Amino acid sequence: MGLFESRCGLSRLYRQEIIQSTMPTETIPRISKRTLDQLPVQGKKVLVRVDYNVPLSPEGKVTDDTRVRETLPTLEYLLNKGAAVILCAHLGRPKGKPVAQYSLKPAAACLESLIHKSIQMAPDCVGPAVQAIAKNLKPGQILLLENLRFHPEEEANDSAFAKSLASLADYFVQDAFGAVHRAHASTTGVPELLPSAAGLLLAKEIYFLSHAIQNPQRPFVAILGGAKVSDKIEVIESLIEKVDTLLVGGAMAYTFAKAQGISVGKSRVENDKIDLALSLLEKAKKRGIQFLLPIDRVIVQNVDPNAKAEITPSTTIPEGWEGVDIGPKTVQLFQKQLLNAKTIVWNGPMGIFEMPAFAKGTFAIAEFVAEATKKGATTIVGGGDSVAAVKQAGLGNQLSHVSTGGGASLEYLEGKDLPGIAALPNV
Numbered sequence: 001m002g003l004f005e006s007r008c009g010l011s012r013l014y015r016q017e018i019i020q021s022t023m024p025t026e027t028i029p030r031i032s033k034r035t036l037d038q039l040p041v042q043g044k045k046v047l048v049r050v051d052y053n054v055p056l057s058p059e060g061k062v063t064d065d066t067r068v069r070e071t072l073p074t075l076e077y078l079l080n081k082g083a084a085v086i087l088c089a090h091l092g093r094p095k096g097k098p099v100a101q102y103s104l105k106p107a108a109a110c111l112e113s114l115i116h117k118s119i120q121m122a123p124d125c126v127g128p129a130v131q132a133i134a135k136n137l138k139p140g141q142i143l144l145l146e147n148l149r150f151h152p153e154e155e156a157n158d159s160a161f162a163k164s165l166a167s168l169a170d171y172f173v174q175d176a177f178g179a180v181h182r183a184h185a186s187t188t189g190v191p192e193l194l195p196s197a198a199g200l201l202l203a204k205e206i207y208f209l210s211h212a213i214q215n216p217q218r219p220f221v222a223i224l225g226g227a228k229v230s231d232k233i234e235v236i237e238s239l240i241e242k243v244d245t246l247l248v249g250g251a252m253a254y255t256f257a258k259a260q261g262i263s264v265g266k267s268r269v270e271n272d273k274i275d276l277a278l279s280l281l282e283k284a285k286k287r288g289i290q291f292l293l294p295i296d297r298v299i300v301q302n303v304d305p306n307a308k309a310e311i312t313p314s315t316t317i318p319e320g321w322e323g324v325d326i327g328p329k330t331v332q333l334f335q336k337q338l339l340n341a342k343t344i345v346w347n348g349p350m351g352i353f354e355m356p357a358f359a360k361g362t363f364a365i366a367e368f369v370a371e372a373t374k375k376g377a378t379t380i381v382g383g384g385d386s387v388a389a390v391k392q393a394g395l396g397n398q399l400s401h402v403s404t405g406g407g408a409s410l411e412y413l414e415g416k417d418l419p420g421i422a423a424l425p426n427v
C-alpha cells in the first residue's frame, strides 16, 4: 500500500477528529473579517479558493494530503448548509499553459477519498464548458476546477479572467492561506466581484497569527532559525518590537555570532548581512529584550549524514569545522525560556534536521513547545521546513496552531497586509 492509500485509509478517523475537535459552527473564530457563516449560502453556488498545491509522487499520487484534509471543515460546513461547492486552486508552476503534470486530478482523487463523495473534475477553470458544468451543479455537490495557473491571467490578476471565475458562483470563500500573500485573480480579483468571506481554515490562521501579533500574552518568546538571516530580516525586525525574548538557532545564528566577533569556522555565514545582524542586536538591546544565541553547537568537518559530529564546549567553532545543530547546553537554555512562555512563535529549524544526526536540537525544541502548549501557552509554528520538522517529531497536533502557509505566515508575522485577506470585507 502506498503512502497515499494508507493516509486516505485513515481519512474517516481524521475527518471525525477535524470536525469534532476544531471547528463546530459555534466556535468559528471571531476575526475582523467576514467569515463564511455570515453568507446565506443555502441553495447557492459558492466558489472556494483552496490551497491544493500538494506534493505528488512521480506516478502522480498525493504524497502528503495535509492541505486537502485542512479544507474539510469548510467544505463540510458549506455542504451541510445546502450549498453547491466549486473549488479553485493552483498546483506547481505551469507558467500559464496547460501542463498534464500539474493537473489537479490527483487532488480530486485525494479529496474524494477523504470526504467520501464523488468530486467532479472540470476540464478547465473558465470557458463555456466549465460554465455549463457549474450551472448544473446541485446543492451538496462538489466541482473542482482545473489548475488556475494554466492561464497567465490568474497571476496577472486579469479582470476579465476574474470575471469569468466569479460568474460561476453566487459567493466566494477564501480558504487558501498559502496563497493570500499574492495579489492574483483568485485572491484579490474575485472578492471584488462577489460577496466574499474567509473560510474556516483561513479564519483559524488569522485568529492565531493576529493573536500573536496584536495581543500576545506574556512572556512572548519567538524562536527563529533556518537557513538565512536575509530570508527573515523583516520578521526579526517586526518581532523585536513585540517579543520579550528571541531565541535564535539554525544557520542564521552564525551570522549573528560572527557579527559579535566569534569565530564560526566554515559555518554558513552571510558576510553581507553582518552589519545588519549587528544593528538587529543593537535594536534588541535598546528595547531591553533578551536576544539569546546558541552557547554550544554540534559541529562537523563535512556535512554528511554519517559525519563524525562533535560538540563545542563554547560558542567558538574551530577552523575547518561547521555548525549543524544547537548543542545540549543551548537546548537547556532555550527550554527554560519556552516552559515559562505564554505565547510562542516558531519559524526556522535549529539545525540541518533533514539529517537525523543533526535533528536533535530542532526536535527537542518541538518537544518543549508542545509541553508549553500543555501548560496553557498559545503556540504557533510557521514555515515549510519548521512545520515539516514538527510533524516529523510526531507533534503536529500538540501545538495550538501549525500554519499551512509558509510564505504567507512569514509575511503575516512581518506585519504586512496580505492582499488576499485585505480583499475580504471587514465585519
Ligand code: ADP
Pocket: 225, 226, 227, 228, 231, 249, 250, 251, 252, 268, 323, 324, 325, 347, 348, 349, 350, 351, 352, 353, 354, 382, 383, 384, 385, 386, 387, 406
Ligand atoms: P522554514 O521553511 O521553516 O521557513 P528555512 O527555509 O528558513 O525554514 O530553513 C530551513 C533550512 O535551514 C533547512 O533545510 C535546514 O537544513 C537549514 N539549516 C538549519 N540549520 C542549518 C545549519 N546550521 N547549517 C546549514 N543549514 C541549516
Ligand code: MG
Pocket: 383, 384, 385
Ligand atoms: Mg523553507
